Amino acid sequence: MSRDTPLAVTLGDPAGIGPEIALRAMIAKDAPDAVLFGHRVFAARALALVAPDYTLQIVNDPGEAALSDRHLRLVETGAKMVAPVPYGAVSQIAGQAAFDAIRAAIEAAMSGRVAGVVTAPIHKEALSAAGVPFPGHTEMLAHYAGGVEVVMMLANDVIRTVLVTIHVALRDAIKLADFDANMRAIRLAHEGCRAFGIEAPRIAVAGLNPHAGESGLFGREEIEIIAPAIAQARAEGMDVSGPWPGDTVFMQARRGQFDVVVAQYHDQGLIPVKYLGLEQGVNITLGLPFVRTSPDHGTAFDIAGQGVADPASMMLALRHAAAMAEAARAGA
Numbered sequence: 001m002s003r004d005t006p007l008a009v010t011l012g013d014p015a016g017i018g019p020e021i022a023l024r025a026m027i028a029k030d031a032p033d034a035v036l037f038g039h040r041v042f043a044a045r046a047l048a049l050v051a052p053d054y055t056l057q058i059v060n061d062p063g064e065a066a067l068s069d070r071h072l073r074l075v076e077t078g079a080k081m082v083a084p085v086p087y088g089a090v091s092q093i094a095g096q097a098a099f100d101a102i103r104a105a106i107e108a109a110m111s112g113r114v115a116g117v118v119t120a121p122i123h124k125e126a127l128s129a130a131g132v133p134f135p136g137h138t139e140m141l142a143h144y145a146g147g148v149e150v151v152m153m154l155a156n157d158v159i160r161t162v163l164v165t166i167h168v169a170l171r172d173a174i175k176l177a178d179f180d181a182n183m184r185a186i187r188l189a190h191e192g193c194r195a196f197g198i199e200a201p202r203i204a205v206a207g208l209n210p211h212a213g214e215s216g217l218f219g220r221e222e223i224e225i226i227a228p229a230i231a232q233a234r235a236e237g238m239d240v241s242g243p244w245p246g247d248t249v250f251m252q253a254r255r256g257q258f259d260v261v262v263a264q265y266h267d268q269g270l271i272p273v274k275y276l277g278l279e280q281g282v283n284i285t286l287g288l289p290f291v292r293t294s295p296d297h298g299t300a301f302d303i304a305g306q307g308v309a310d311p312a313s314m315m316l317a318l319r320h321a322a323a324m325a326e327a328a329r330a331g332a
């Protein structure tokens with residue numbers, strides 16, 4: 001892959017804010033070179049909304065040069081004809097269009113035709129309505145990248161968190177946060193932080209129960225599952241501590257005590273990151289054979305199509321992807 005290989009940006013769910021923030025991020029000053037993947041109709045609708053002075057340039061090969069600095073290259077995905085998709089509503093067509101773009105971008109990344117994939121938000125109910133058997137990007141990416149082990153990291157300038165379990169019912173998360181899942185999250189958090197230039201990452205592992213179980217008074221997962229995983233990781237040479245109470249571990253990380261917090265379930269890890277401001281966070285999939293980032297927010301159906309969505313997190317996702325792709329090239 002050469003220095004000039006562009007990133008792929010997927011349009012996201014066309015009923016949401018994905019297309020408009022994707023385009024805004026791509027045309028922002030000093031934006032990394034990127035090619036859009038998605039349906040022509042939805043790309044054109046977003047262009048008319050946020051960048052009417054730009055023209056779509058349909059390309060077969062993402063490496064094709066843009067005709068001018070007012071052309072946005074689009075790799076067309078999905079069926080030629082689609083029914084209209086209103087903003088702000090779950091639809092099977094929107095879910096299918098979102099899926100088609102992601103699938104094509106993954107293929108392009110796997111064959112080295114793009115330097116990485118930056119995904120605009122999708123709606124999980126729409127994906128499901130389209131019969132897509134994955135709850136989110138992360139699971140889809142892991143599958144089409146060959147069944148590799150991945151974890152979700154969310155990061156801003158203040159804290160990083162890696163999740164042991166993601167898109168499952170809380171009841172199931174408690175069962176799924178087992179020894180192996182903790183080991184996977186700790187190992188990939190370690191490798192991911194090292195790839196970001198942190199030589200010996202200080203990893204904190206959050207407990208599952210209130211006050212990390214209070215020595216078994218409020219649950220035994222810390223004693224029977226999490227502490228043994230921490231001991232194993234330490235034996236493998238990683239700087240890992242815990243289980244820390246989930247209600248204070250992010251405050252400690254914010255003070256600089258840890259480089260990354262491993263959280264047992266989705267909201268334990270994502271509330272602290274998103275609370276600091278959606279515009280500051282980036283979602284990064286660790287463990288893939290290529291770079292993938294995304295904004296830290298969803299489809300925002302309540303404001304879609306109004307042209308008011310903040311593209312800041314999408315812009316950060318693009319910049320992070322470019323920096324990670326460059327670091328991977330330099331280290332290769």
Ligand SMILES: NC(=O)c1ccc[n+]([C@@H]2O[C@H](COP(=O)([O-])OP(=O)(O)OC[C@H]3O[C@@H](n4cnc5c(N)ncnc54)[C@H](O)[C@@H]3O)[C@@H](O)[C@H]2O)c1
Pocket residue numbers: 017021119120121122123124125137278283294295296297298299300301302303308309310311312
């Ligand atoms: N990267 C992704 O694909 C991704 C990430 C998170 C959520 N989702 C999905 O998105 C859908 C909607 O999720 P939700 O409603 O829980 O969260 P959401 O992030 O879409 O919206 C939460 C609130 O934040 C606001 N908001 C979000 N992004 C904004 C932006 N860029 N500018 C201004 N305001 C913004 C919304 O208007 C809303 O009030 C769900 O299906 C969810 O699973 C997808």
Ligand SMILES: N[C@H](C(=O)O)[C@H](O)COP(=O)(O)O
Pocket residue numbers: 135136137138139270283294295296297298
């Ligand atoms: N859990 C993520 C969040 O709340 O920001 C979001 O659902 C996106 O997940 P994927 O990247 O797997 O689609």
